Amino acid sequence: MRRLTRISVLLSVAISTMAVASVALKADQTNQAALTSSLDVLRRAANPNPTLQSYTASAALSATLHSTVPVSETFNGTVYYLRPKRKITFENVPAPLTKFKDLTATTPTYEQAVAEYTITPMLDDGTVSTYLLVPKEPGARVTKLIVSVDDKAALIVRAVWTYSDGGTLCFDQTYQNVGVFHVPNSDVISARFPGYHVDGTIRFSHYQPNAPVDPSIFRKSP
Secondary structure, rough: OHHHHHHHHHHHHHHHHHHHHHHHHHHHHHHHHHHHHHHHHHHHHHHOOOOOOOEEEEEEEEEEEEEEOEEEEEEEEEEEEOOEEEEEOOOOOHHHHHHOOOEEOOOHHHHHHHHHEEEEEEEOOOOOEEEEEEEEEOOEEEEEEEEEEEEEEEEEEEEEEOOOOOOOEEEEEEEEOOOOOEEEEEEEEEEOOEEEEEEEEEEEEEEOOOOOOHHHOOOOOO
């Protein structure tokens, strides 16, 4: 009788342990599915226009340099995009704002981002998903990047870079539709670096999707 009781107790413990393990496994699978779904939004946001290889557009920058004597100016320029690079060149930019004369950026693929950054989903409020990207390379100038993505449109609406010198650069971006493509409508910029504070807005217009773009435009000046 005692032996049967001991066996019954052992079976009860085993069944309970299996039940707990099953719940933990289901929770882990649920969390993994949620993580995969969240990262899929970022994956789509990294390439919102798979068939867009190039474009040209017009740009207008209104910028204010905050200093002892604030400087506010408006400039016109041209945008050149040749996957994966974009360059905006502005004309007649005065010396205090020369950092905005040529704005060149390279958009990494999702696979490149995964290779270069440790990516952690931070928050999804049901409308916008936020991700933390930390460079894997030690000593990088950028210490972290926070990216916010519109869940429904799968488009990046905000990006905030933090630099090793304590500076930050923030872009808030809206979009417009040109044919089947989702392209920037405006970028609201806030740059905060030691001794250098600038706020500005870039507005984009007159897009020419898949227009010819000379690769030499992206070469650095000697």
